[in-house]
Amino acid sequence: MKQALGLIETTGLIGAVEACDVMLKSANVQLIGKEIVGGGLVTVMIEGDVGAVKTAVDAGSSAVTRLCQNCLLSTHVIPRPDNSLADILPVNANEQQENVLAEEVLIDMTVIDELGNNNTELEEVELVITEDEQPIDIEDIQSSPSNEQPKKNSVKEQLMTFITDGNQQQAKDWLMAKKVSELRVFAKSWLNFPLSKKEVHHVSKRTLVETIITYLSKADEKEE
Structure with missing residues (x-):
């Protein structure tokens, strides 16, 4: 709020x-x-x-x-x-629309993560070549720069990497660079997040970022 x-x-x-x-x-x-x-x-x-x-x-x-x-x-x-008032206040219509768009972005990111993390082997494919087409060398595709990009980690894994390495400020800067609508979607998707869904909608971006850092820091301590 x-x-x-x-x-x-x-x-x-x-x-x-x-x-x-x-x-x-x-x-x-x-x-x-x-x-x-x-x-x-x-x-x-x-x-x-x-x-x-x-x-x-x-x-x-x-x-x-x-x-x-x-x-x-x-x-x-x-x-x-008090943040508890968020439970009786209506949700801003613009925020709802932003959340829908951010959720769609998050879904796309999740799909990309799953595709990147699946170490599947290349299957042999039969190529039908017409007179105007040239055969494609699969080895050239594998060695192209666009395929050498590192696999993307999920948002939470990326942040946990920063925090585990003691780079909380780097994690905070990374979160502050995101849109507040994306941060709200991240927070609502995490188990036992300290803020309710309505509170997530009404707290400021800075408060939300600090809460996320605290939440992930405690999660890192439990893992240790």
């Missing part, structure tokens, strides 16, 4: 839409989602740095008041909310 959570509760959807529009335009914040409680009550939620969230909530509440004095019911800013 970001450093602050901002909420504006309005009567009617128009006021909520106006609040969202003004908040997102007035400060560097992200929209988490909305909750329709019933009876026309709508709560919109944003996240971001403490100062940015306060600025956005103030601007949004002023805009709703100008639109309709009776539309604004309440506003609230929670600095540094």
Whole structure:
């Protein structure tokens, strides 16, 4: 979760839409989602740095008041909310889409790893050569530079290699170079990861990287 959570509760959807529009335009914040409680009550939620969230909530509440004095019911800013709140907050739609794309990338990486780790022998193939085609020398293919690349290790194995060698900073730099959506997919796929799936969605990238390093360091100690 970001450093602050901002909420504006309005009567009617128009006021909520106006609040969202003004908040997102007035400060560097992200929209988490909305909750329709019933009876026309709508709560919109944003996240971001403490100062940015306060600025956005103030601007949004002023805009709703100008639109309709009776539309604004309440506003609230929670600095540094506890990570457990992630269990009752909606997941950002953009994050869901990123996770779907990242999961597809992870699946592709897994397939590549499996293909790279399978030491299969070359099978003899009967080549049908037409008049316009030339025979292909399999030895030339085997000796080509593109086939001399080292086999890729899985993400976890790569990180464990860094940590086992005492290169935690190198592991951290490697993780920071990845997209946060990829890190979330990695974390959710590991057994007994200390953060829940919803917490993984809401913690900052730096916190997620530090948690991954701690998790893998403990795993390395157990193996020893």
